[in-house]
Amino acid sequence: MSELSNIKSQALTERVEERLFAYILDNHLKVGAKLPNEHELAAHFEVSRGTVREAVKLLVSRGVLRVKHGSGTYVASLFPLHANPLGLDAVEDKLQLALDLTDVRLMLEPTIAALAAQNRTDEEVEQLAEYCDAVREKIEAGEDYLIEDMRFHWYLAKCSHNMVVEPLMPIIDAAVISIANITRKELLTMTIDTHKEILDAVRDRDPQAARSAMSVHLDTNRIFIRQTKTAR
Template sequence: MSEFSHLKNKLLAEQVEDEIYHYILDTPLEPGAKLPNEFELGEKFGVGRSTVREAVKLLSSKGIVEVRRGSGTYVVTTAKGLSDPLNLRSVQDKNALALDLVNVRLLLEPGMAEMAALNATDEDIERIQRLCDRVESKIHSGDLYIEDDIAFHTCIAESSKNMVVEQLIPIIDTAVMMFVNVTHKKLTEETILTHRMITEAIARHDPIGARSAMVMHLNFNRNCIRKLYDGEWET
């Protein structure tokens, strides 16, 4: 196989990986759900079984799916980037880490939301709205919503259509996960409110509104973490 053909196959597998991931989000398939078999996925995305197999391997390496020999492929999580690429789980002072992470989010995510408002497709907007609804529904029912919260912020970052932003998604995912774990879901109503504001601004293609709503969302987070860091709330 020529180097060009190898590169072409690799890029195709990466494209199908992304399509399968969004299929998991859009269906939606919850953790534990079984994916269609290789033949069905190949038919759905118009590729051969070998390409599907490579795409599934990529998703498996990221912890999104698990291949069980003789049984099939199952969803493990809907959140990308939980491999902790910056080794932040080893930091002992979780409150200090959460504060540093939310400060980084304030530098990055308002701009991501602004770019998403400018560049999101109708499909992106539908996906963001669906994830916003799922977070709100799970908060009201008392279910765990961290994976959907991470997927919501991941989808906004992807909707920016910026290649560099996509490489920052693991940092955003780690920060969201860290925040929910540290605060024990203290800001559920604020999360519902500001997620809805962000979603509506992106749907209107209102970049200033999206930036402002994301700043408000993150400032709620930061103030909560600041109180925890200063000992005003018990963890």
């Protein structure tokens, strides 16, 4: 197989991996749920069984799926990366941890958003819009939106097309979880508005606006966390 064919095959596998992860979330599959068999998934995504098999392997490596030989493929986690990659579960001061994690996000995510605005494809920005809408719909329905929030930030990072960003996603995922546990019942309108501003900047291919919108999004979270910490 030529080098170009290898690249195309890898890209297709990664797209199916994304679609399979979205399928799990969109169908509200719980941990322990069994996926359709390889043949059914191949028909659903209109790809070969080999491509599905490779996509499943990627999600297995990220802890999302577990293959039980002779039984099938099962959902192992609803998060594409480990929820505690930094080993910070034992930290007692959760508010200070959230502040420190927000500082790390401020170091990373404004630049990631700028890269996404610069490098995204038309197909990717439409998918990002769907994830943005999913957060808004959950909030407006009064439902927990943590998974949708993580999907938005995770996919924004993928839109950056920077090979070093993906290994950094465990840090961002851990930060999203920690911060959301404090702010997600309070900063609802802000979350909808700033996510939309980030999306609009990415759609407009405006890196500076994307950087600014992400900074505002994170700064607002940081201010709220600091105020909460001060009040205690």
